[in-house]
Amino acid sequence: MPPNPSTSDPAKDLKPPVVPYEDEKVLVKVQNLSVGFGRGQFLAVKGIDFILEAGEVVGLVGESGSGKSLTALSLMGLLPHGANIESGSIFFKGQDLAKLSPKDRRELCGKHMGMVFQEPLTALNPVLTIGEQVAEIFCLRKGLPKAQAQKAALNLLSQVGLPNPGEAAKSYPHRFSGGMRQRVVIAMALALDPELVIADEPTTALDPTIAAQIIWLLRDMAKSRQAGVLFITHNLRILAGLAQRVLVMYAGLLVEQIQGDFSNPLHPYTRGLLKALPPNPSEDHLVRLTPIPGQPPSPSDHFAGCPFEPRCPEARPVCAQALPPMTQLSPGRLARCHNFA
């Protein structure tokens, strides 16, 4: 157990939380996290465990209602009204986030985590200019005087590839296209060189050629800052070449974790997801896709067994009776399925 958290901190004037933790490579450790609505009647996230190492890009895949966004929001401490963490804990560099005071938590999340949201227009303040919004971060978190903060903001805006940063800083968000707005949101998320960046469907609202630009910008920016990235998406294909590890969520549960090449998933759900995508254009024409029958469950549905059992082509009687455990199949590869249990 090395006592010194010696991960490189690029922002020299920001001190990382000095707490010894088990493995210095582990940036985020989520243990048995459950998120529920109301008084815990509806669990949208049902006890998930995962770790994210420093500088690693992890993909979190799931359909709407699978709990992937709530997982991200609970990391950031931004759960919507009515949603609560019912159990489990989140460690950030060995520090239990639940045990921090609201002020310390705010400080930690503000400086060491950044978030890129799906819809860049709602993530930006419509009544502040882009320059004011970006400079605000430096004023608030680094205590820079206004002129210096503005300079830093301009520098940052040019790094994310805004064509005319000086002009852009004076404009309001509505004047920007979706891709440009997303660049600004990425700039803000990475302003303080955070160790963790959470990107929640950052390209879903964008056109394909712009989406490709944004993905590579995010990747390059995170790489140059050695930030860990949690990339949330419903499209498994985007993650090829981007993520080192993929976590698949279904009905609030992690059902599979794949390290490296994920063209051959093991869980029937992940396999179904891959098969349901249109094939590459070079392949066959007019073939029928293989959809997953039925519909994703809603958080109010209760399952005695595996939540995928009603839609699973390989379901056996045992699947309806007991929830299969997450089973390690090889290093870095886990699946929650009775086929492997």
Next chain:
Amino acid sequence: MLSLESVRKYFLPSQSLTGEIAALFRGKRKLSGGVQAVKGVDLEVRNGEILGLVGESGSGKSTLGRLMCGLYKPDMGRILFNGRDLALFDKREFKDFRAKVQFMFQDPASSLNPRFTARAALTEGLIIHKLGSKAEKIAKVNSLMEEVGLSPELAGRYPHQFSGGQRQRLCLARALSLDPTLLIADEPASALDVSIQAQIINLLLSLKEKRGLTMVLISHDLALVCLMADRLAVMYGGLLMEVFPRSLLGQVDHHPYVKALWASIDSTEKSELILEGEPPDPQNPPPGCPFNPRCPEAIDICLAKPIQMIPLGADRFCACHKRNQGRNGDPIRP
């Protein structure tokens, strides 16, 4: 079946009364800030085919789709349905045309009336077109619902009681209720989850075969269009860039924009083909070819001269100065 001849569509900014008065006082009678969404498109939809209309937001693909089914009227050019000009249809003929050409919208939640049950949504068209007796209408609703994979027992439900995929099935049933010959589907699957998308796409393909429908599929997803379409028409900045049979994809020297779109599907490697920059501002389009500011192959003429569709080989049409050098011709209708 349907052919468009140099169709153009402008949108003027919605002018409030006060805005109009202010413009009068300032002596500006001319409305400014208008947008030309479709800038002269020649295209043919052939009997029995699936034509894929691909483009990014603002490319004019949805406007073109709406022009095709008569939801918008072209400001210039003609739209011919089975050889007859839409603009010359009388009221009755236009009503018949609208039964024959149906539109399916992207977002099933907002295109269904929340106060109409599924049954009411499916019979509305039958009532307007005075088709069938009461018993026949009921039988029609049942058979339509079965056709799209919904249980007829659900006919009494309201849209909010259906899931997203079921709502899109209902929209499809509604579009089919008047037995159209041409179905225009605007992003039919993009509002749905991946596992549900595939269900809707398979349903569209099998209905197309069963009913012998002609389809126009509007989408920004090249992978999806390539799966379904027989021919692809790629739009950018209100103009067609290239029209080609699907079998030619990747076999020929495509328009640079088509190449870039294709590269953006496959993100495993950072391709050199990832485009810089943004689609053009529709209010302030670049001179010459709309793609020239982002085009890696742009030459001088691209900045100066508007592009023209020129046939390049069998059934392929391309609007690119570089590829069309040395070939001249009148505007061609692909």
